Amino acid sequence: MSELALIEQIRREFAPARGRHVVLGIGDDCAILRPPAGSDIVVTTDFTLEGRHFLRGIHPAESVGHRALARGLSDLAAMGATPVAAFLSLALPAALVAKPEGRRWVARFFSGLRTLAERVNVPLAGGDTSESPRETAASGGLILADIVLVGATPRGKALRRSGAKLGDVLYVTGQLGGAAAELAGMLERERPVKVGPAKGHPHLFPDPRLGVGRALLERGLAGACIDVSDGLSTDLAHLCRASGVHAEVEQALLPIHPLASELPAEAALHAALHGGEDYELLFSARAGVRVPKSIAGVPVTRIGRVMPKRAGRPLMVLVKPDSRRVPLEPAGWEHFSRMSKS
Amino acid sequence: MSELALIEQIRREFAPARGRHVVLGIGDDCAILRPPAGSDIVVTTDFTLEGRHFLRGIHPAESVGHRALARGLSDLAAMGATPVAAFLSLALPAALVAKPEGRRWVARFFSGLRTLAERVNVPLAGGDTSESPRETAASGGLILADIVLVGATPRGKALRRSGAKLGDVLYVTGQLGGAAAELAGMLERERPVKVGPAKGHPHLFPDPRLGVGRALLERGLAGACIDVSDGLSTDLAHLCRASGVHAEVEQALLPIHPLASELPAEAALHAALHGGEDYELLFSARAGVRVPKSIAGVPVTRIGRVMPKRAGRPLMVLVKPDSRRVPLEPAGWEHFSRMSKS
Numbered sequence: 001m002s003e004l005a006l007i008e009q010i011r012r013e014f015a016p017a018r019g020r021h022v023v024l025g026i027g028d029d030c031a032i033l034r035p036p037a038g039s040d041i042v043v044t045t046d047f048t049l050e051g052r053h054f055l056r057g058i059h060p061a062e063s064v065g066h067r068a069l070a071r072g073l074s075d076l077a078a079m080g081a082t083p084v085a086a087f088l089s090l091a092l093p094a095a096l097v098a099k100p101e102g103r104r105w106v107a108r109f110f111s112g113l114r115t116l117a118e119r120v121n122v123p124l125a126g127g128d129t130s131e132s133p134r135e136t137a138a139s140g141g142l143i144l145a146d147i148v149l150v151g152a153t154p155r156g157k158a159l160r161r162s163g164a165k166l167g168d169v170l171y172v173t174g175q176l177g178g179a180a181a182e183l184a185g186m187l188e189r190e191r192p193v194k195v196g197p198a199k200g201h202p203h204l205f206p207d208p209r210l211g212v213g214r215a216l217l218e219r220g221l222a223g224a225c226i227d228v229s230d231g232l233s234t235d236l237a238h239l240c241r242a243s244g245v246h247a248e249v250e251q252a253l254l255p256i257h258p259l260a261s262e263l264p265a266e267a268a269l270h271a272a273l274h275g276g277e278d279y280e281l282l283f284s285a286r287a288g289v290r291v292p293k294s295i296a297g298v299p300v301t302r303i304g305r306v307m308p309k310r311a312g313r314p315l316m317v318l319v320k321p322d323s324r325r326v327p328l329e330p331a332g333w334e335h336f337s338r339m340s341k342s
Numbered sequence: 343m344s345e346l347a348l349i350e351q352i353r354r355e356f357a358p359a360r361g362r363h364v365v366l367g368i369g370d371d372c373a374i375l376r377p378p379a380g381s382d383i384v385v386t387t388d389f390t391l392e393g394r395h396f397l398r399g400i401h402p403a404e405s406v407g408h409r410a411l412a413r414g415l416s417d418l419a420a421m422g423a424t425p426v427a428a429f430l431s432l433a434l435p436a437a438l439v440a441k442p443e444g445r446r447w448v449a450r451f452f453s454g455l456r457t458l459a460e461r462v463n464v465p466l467a468g469g470d471t472s473e474s475p476r477e478t479a480a481s482g483g484l485i486l487a488d489i490v491l492v493g494a495t496p497r498g499k500a501l502r503r504s505g506a507k508l509g510d511v512l513y514v515t516g517q518l519g520g521a522a523a524e525l526a527g528m529l530e531r532e533r534p535v536k537v538g539p540a541k542g543h544p545h546l547f548p549d550p551r552l553g554v555g556r557a558l559l560e561r562g563l564a565g566a567c568i569d570v571s572d573g574l575s576t577d578l579a580h581l582c583r584a585s586g587v588h589a590e591v592e593q594a595l596l597p598i599h600p601l602a603s604e605l606p607a608e609a610a611l612h613a614a615l616h617g618g619e620d621y622e623l624l625f626s627a628r629a630g631v632r633v634p635k636s637i638a639g640v641p642v643t644r645i646g647r648v649m650p651k652r653a654g655r656p657l658m659v660l661v662k663p664d665s666r667r668v669p670l671e672p673a674g675w676e677h678f679s680r681m682s683k684s
Contacts, residue, residue: 079374089387
């Protein structure tokens, strides 16, 4: 399969770009987008690199495609944005596309990406392709992807990390620790996983919370919002620093995912606090605002509150079930962290 | 240098994002852009991968940063767009950032990128960072970048590849073959090149034709437009296919770059016709339109014309100096080709 053949496959898989806001998709020097009048544009980019974000021998190809897109969609959700278009830069090893099973891998990758793209109605409007570079003459090259998501919000209304105020209540969507628990189980088994896109696979097929993000924006519920991609402790630290506040989290309130609950208690708590890639939303709301128990079909749980910033005090505190207060250190995966989350 | 330290370096190098149309730059889940009212948004993404788009032992780091940004800017130029914001996804090997000379490489890469970004007034508004994956435990990892450019054009006015009509005249900006000739010389010498950003380095420091593109759009001069990134033969073929026309190019009219002219005549012609990465603009204009000899300070040269599409006839013809007409095959580098140019 030549590079042009690959591009043709991508075109067939995705064309025509039917997005309401895509004037011109794949096939020119740039794509042309026309977001609704009165919009701000939001943009995020996310690497999906073999060996860092997935393992070819363990992750099903459909999951790799799904997760590549989900990472960017989750960033749109955290801003309360509606997806406008996605762009994919994709480098593939020559040895992969030379073999039928390699081409099947690529087809399954696109299938996973396309299934999620269609579900959230975001067209693939362009990107770049390349043969993967090889480190040595003997090595084969890695699968390298970078996904770009463009979204739109009503002007001046995008949710930010910086809007949390003293006395606000902290909420999280869905459940925490499921992705880390599922990944740990996969790595232990060391066998390729065979599953289709389905509920109950928080690591392989996370569900970006676009509906929740939009509802938070439209109903004016959230002061600050961030997605939980690097782990609750790390992402709450980002929110606190951006807002200039401290926070406390009540351990007993944490909605721990059933897959994490199967672990020993200490490991379950660790997965919920520090496990990355849950792609839930963490947000703050004024104490007087009534936040529903469920938004856009997703459960919403109160987990803590925003505290005044005091020099010498920890940025974050965990309130243990026996009411002891212990410092909560950001301990998510730094290498999964993002320029936009520094 | 940890990943957070790298992100801090990027922030310092580029912050604050002062772009008129950047509401929020690095530091949230997404950047927020507010392009001028009545705009269309254009978006392009471009890989810059070590071993495919540059060689660490040969290319100066400043050139790698410059060229990464220039590739995307040239795509904006081809649409007649004004840059709004750039995004950089960057993966660096741990071994590179662990050593002082490696950190100097990274600093020089950013210096090259920033110098061009400031010259064309495009802020870096976000991106992603990662440690580079390694193919084997013994290997070190490669430098991997993906650059995203967002631009704006007046609504419905973006230049496209598909607007060439029978009888149109074909023009090209600047000179052709210089980038291929400079690269060939560099590869022959096999030594690191030491130069600062300056004129006269068409491969190392190409000059994206943003001013020409904008002028073509504003004055309504161009029917179709594309940038010459893959080589004139390949990019003209893209323009012909998108427009549903054939074309002829007069060899005697080709503006051959002085660096290419130093080569034997056959090699000089090959560089001008098929050498990639000149980042000039190729455009068509109606026969009756008066196209200036120079636009935005860049020479513009008539090189051929648009012909009717006829089954069984070659897509492109080269008219030799003795008036013989020979088929012109697209022979640019496919692996430097782009999804958006299929």
